[in-house]
Amino acid sequence: MRIGDIRDVALGRLHALSMAVRWPHREADWEMLLGFGHGLAASDEIGRVLSTAMWFTHGEDFATMGMLITSPRLQTHGAGRWLMEHVIAQTAPRRLGLNATRAAQPLYRSMGFKDEATVYQCQGEARLTADVKPRGMLRPIAPADMDAIAALDRVAFGADRRRLLDLLAGMSQGLVLERDGAVVGYGLCRPFGRGYVVGPLVATTDEDAVALAAPHIAAHAGSFVRLDTRSEAGPFAELLVRAGLPVFDTVTTMSLASSPWLPVAPSAGAPRIYALASHALS
Ligand SMILES: CC(C)(COP(=O)(O)OP(=O)(O)OC[C@H]1O[C@@H](n2cnc3c(N)ncnc32)[C@H](O)[C@@H]1OP(=O)(O)O)[C@@H](O)C(=O)NCCC(=O)NCCS
Known part of the structure; x- marks a missing residue:
């Protein structure tokens, strides 16, 4: 796997990735997030995007993160953890907050994140x-x-x-x-x-x-x-x-x-x- 800037990935590919995990984002929603935040994408040697993660800074000492997605066929092979390690390194020493889906909660907890509240969608x-x-x-x-x-x-x-x-x-x-x-x-x-x-x-x-x-x-x-x-x-x-x-x-x-x-x-x-x-x- 190679890691690169998420902005180097075509919008259509990012959209396809979020659709693959049944997220509702439109290309315009991705565009807004890409304009506001930072992100990384992991790709394989032939350029297929396997996994993405983004973070958003708020003031001097806080950041939120999201859009952690691994292509369904390629999950549980370590891409999510690898990207998270990069996000934590990139955002340190800011405090980091996020909203975790059920699938991602074990990963975040194992990296030291603590539960704070339930969000009702x-x-x-x-x-x-x-x-x-x-x-x-x-x-x-x-x-x-x-x-x-x-x-x-x-x-x-x-x-x-x-x-x-x-x-x-x-x-x-x-x-x-x-x-x-x-x-x-x-x-x-x-x-x-x-x-x-x-x-x-x-x-x-x-x-x-x-x-x-x-x-x-x-x-x-x-x-x-x-x-x-x-x-x-x-x-x-x-x-x-x-x-x-x-x-x-x-x-x-x-x-x-x-x-x-x-x-x-x-x-x-x-x-x-x-x-x-x-x-x-x-
Ligand atoms: C959550 C997600 C990003 C994890 O990506 P991944 O590339 O499979 O993650 P990894 O392979 O690095 O696995 C990280 C850890 O989580 C565990 N894990 C992965 N998927 C899991 C699942 N569905 N249920 C429970 N544990 C899971 C792995 O076993 C691994 O633990 P380990 O490192 O101790 O072995 C991926 O399942 C996904 O894209 N889900 C749909 C979108 C989503 O919910 N994103 C999270 C938004 S907060």
């Missing part, structure tokens, strides 16, 4: 009318909101992801919730995979998170909508079921760090991530 054909009354003013995101959004997000995410937020805001429909003149939550929605993904979404209460998510879901009624959340129960989780987005699968958030990445018990009133940007980006 909620998806389906959206059926919802936006009948939620927000506590505050709900309005489209304006460029002048980005500083306040990034500050709120930094507390919720545990690292500075301003660069990612600027990118996602440019390709998403975005809403902010404003109360007493301050931004208290935001939610984005963009085309992804088979339809649309709602996220990232940050709010301080379930009630605010519902107010931010419901209009996005209702705007795509009849279409395929996905939302990845760590909320297992409560009004936000109930909204997703009501909206036709039941839990389809789960992944496990893990990190390689001296202390947990996610807040262990977020204090009441602190901003929280209600919807992830995506599995790979977190």
